[in-house]
Amino acid sequence: MKMQDTMSVTVIGLGYVGIVTAACLSSRGILVYCHDINPEKLSAIRNGVSPIYEPGLEDLLRNAVMNGRLRVVEDPAEGISRSSYTIITVGTPSLSDGSADLSQVFSAAETIGKCLRSLNQRHVVVLRSTVPPGTTIGPFMNILESFSGKKCGLDFGLCFNPEFLREGSAVEDTLNPDRIVIGCIDQKSGEELLSLYRALHQEQLPPVIMTTPTSAELIKYANNAFLAMKISFINMISRLCEKLPGGNVDEVAAGIGADKRIGPYFLKAGLGWGGSCFPKDLRALRRIFLEAGLKPHLIDATIEINDGQVEWVCRLLERELSTLSGKRIAILGAAFKEFTDDVRESQAIRLANRLLNSGASISIFDPAATINVSKVLDGKVDIAKSIDECLENADAAVIATPWPVFRSLTPEKLREKMKGKIIIDARRIIDPKLFESSEFRLLILGSYMESRRE
Template sequence: MINRIGIVGLGYVGLPLACAFASRSFKVVGLDTDLEKVELIKKGEAPIYEEGLQDLLKKVLEEKSLKVTSSYEEMLEESDACFICVGTPSSPDGSVDLRYVKETIEMLGESYRRVDKYFLLVVRSTIPPGTTINVIRKILEESSSKNIGEYGLCFNPEFLREGRALYDIFNPDRIIIGAIDEESGRILLDIYKKFHGISMPPVLITNPTNAELIKYVSNVFLATKISFINMISQICQRIPNADVKVVAEGIGMDKRIGREFLNAGLGWGGSCFPKDVKAFLRFGEEIGLRLNLVESIIEINESQIENAVKLVEELVGRLDRKTISILGLAFKP
């Protein structure tokens, strides 16, 4: 049973995960190349805001179940499985910029070359379908001179809401494990069984490509629900006595549809939906498909901003030289 966990990338995904594992009887080594961030975390100061994170960070540091470093060698020496949680920002064309993932895997591989033990690598960063098998595995084997069987490899997507990351880590709807081989999947499943105990959520074990697709399709589908109800809101604005809130409540009573993500508003925004939806659209182009539906949900989302401005103008007239207050900016475009 693996008891020692490494976490690479101590941002919105990695730091809550590190603290969560450390609070559940795992010995955790968190790694980040940002030396200022490392020193801040060592002092018990979370560099990001997540509900409950500050207190949990101080607790696991005091209990010495979490240590923080900038050394790959130290992390590898003191862990038997490692979760990669580095950023995957958008390129100018909307595709995923994999440079941080590639750099991390290469650094890990070079350090792992000098280590003689089985090691499980778990990628949490959002990456295009096929990346684990065609990119990460290749870089790791070239840099470490090791082959599958000597190490394990999984893609394990996160489904965290910013601001509620700790809650979502402790109470996930499901766990998706994209394993390169049976042994990798078994070991990661055992880690989660130890972490969740009797509260183990549903688990799907599949190949890495399916798991990568599940992550993107989940976010695109949620963005689709939001764009759909926003399209309905525009219809309701043009029909006397129509109320989109009532319509949403009515269709949401259908169990096949559900009420969640059917709240009309300015549209979807934040750090994930815009990036992932555009990346999925770009991925379709790369495999020779025009994803018309995805184009439409982006178009509807952008139109909601223009629609909001028009609604304000209808109420107060031209907006020239007027001061506009916006209350509540979270996750808005």
């Protein structure tokens, strides 16, 4: 029998990483047991319905449930007792001091440890949640050993295996990753996890980096911090471009991105980064530096620049409208990026709250995130069902998420709905040539902004 026909995995924690991991593993013939503490999420998955918006995920999920390769378990012990691997993908949100909240990770370790106590076969525990360096071989391993009564390495395997998924392309990133990083407690554990990845990727196994759990944990934090830093860097340059006649940050980004030492990725200027990973991971890494007695200069600058992008858009609006009080602002986009419904730490949501605090009224539209917007802004803003509804009687409009549908905005379309003539393209997706001879004032972040016309 082929390896992938005999392998079985339990996934604990069915957020973005967990549900995508489970669906992709099961799509390659691996039996997956899924567990989460949220009963509504389990019910949806049991019916083949994805709890999140992610391109390509629901088809994979539906097929996996129908063919019996993906099974929901309300008791994680049911899955652990029947599988060779347990993958932990629970959340590690920020605490008030910026450090990572590891309570869900430790709770999962306790549950797994209790199950390991009664297991007679070899089992590999794989931690994928983002945790501070030293967690896997420290408190996490100690909890496993304490509740199992067994010795890590000798009686069960243990690895830290960071994920590098991008929301909006998480399925593709899981099935075709740039690399696999395995931080293993010993060589045997690493080889056992590698065999699972060989079953998943078969002949297309990507480069594999074998290292210690501590280095793997730091790789994850450093990876996200570096990507966020690239975005903040180009946003810093974009502010200068706005002051220089002929300045265009996209052309600058293309010029430096052509240098192979820099590369073209994550050099898209705009409103800034957000989501469930970058903000919390940079806060956590900053805290790790401080606890080590080191100064996180670059991390602080990265965060400061990002925070300043929202404030800059507010200042532009106030400059153009003379005041924000009593003005109606249309915000196009709410998710932190396109092709997702995730509004966690979205710059668009931060912008809406900042404008509300200045006395403006807000209408907001997002093609995918309406339900999630209602959870964080319901009662404070008008949540529109269409672009036209969002633009109705607006004094100004801001493109806050680069959904492709917003590229279709033209002076003719805006003229029909808007009261005012101010457009801020905070994601650089509008063709400025369409507005050259119109009465609209189009301000594009990262492009030269002429003095206000009187």
